């Protein structure tokens with residue numbers, strides 16, 4: 001594995017790999033790599049001749065009072081883990097490389113529109129504008145054949161998929177399932193900030209979402225009742241948690257379901273444990289008129 005900080009140098013490497021007939025996979029991350037990221041890298045490794053992993057904590061997707069400064073960083077560990085998972089090039093640009101005029105000097109942004117309005121978009125104004133813009137930059141710098149993202153960030157996956165479709169970006173977007181701890185907690189770089197007690201209660205996110213999914217599979221269609229079940233579950237099982245939002249949204253449009261769940265949907269949940277904000281989701285797919293039990 002080699003490490004590159006310069007976008008121009010990276011482009012040259014990628015171009016020469018493409019000239020050798022290799023396909024290129026990109027895995028964008030903010031670092032502090034865990035098994036969720038490594039799964040994306042492993043799949044990229046299996047599907048491409050050249051695997052590029054980017055590590056960049058993107059300032060423009062954090063709100064002014066969010067955890068940009070204290071977001072966990074460990075480039076040494078990232079090097080080791082990325083190499084072991086089969087990365088060819090680790091792209092770890094400085095902020096000046098990604099924002100030559102500084103984040104405040106960036107004039108042109110990607111506006112992801114209505115898919116970015118609800119849930120994370122409502123709770124974190126400007127978040128998806130920052131995400132879409134930095135991903136667009138990374139896709140332009142690397143020019144991969146495929147780019148890999150996790151279902152863990154369900155709305156982000158839709159924002160990126162829509163951006164690529166609506167703006168005719170060339171790569172194929174691959175969305176891979178959420179990787180979890182044995183008890184069900186979704187892996188996240190932020191889990192490291194949970195106290196022991198918070199960590200043991202944090203599994204309630206997954207369990208509440210699983211219960212809600214089961215409820216739908218058993219025939220419940222009322223979005224308010226489904227959300228109430230998730231809230232009640234969290235209040236009971238995770239008293240240290242403070243719910244930011246619970247939502248049931250259409251999987252394609254990311255618009256909250258009004259009244260009745262009838263199409264493929266995501267049940268999404270965001271919860272604060274102290275200053276640590278966790279998100280998770282479950283997907284419910286309808287096969288004809290009934291949701292699949294898979």
Ligand code: AMP
Nearest residue numbers: 029030031036149150152153178179187
């Ligand atoms: P992040 O470093 O948190 O920005 O995540 C980088 C990529 O890894 C995003 O596409 C995430 O959706 C994905 N990711 C993060 N956590 C997980 C997980 N537990 N399972 C699968 N993918 C994940």
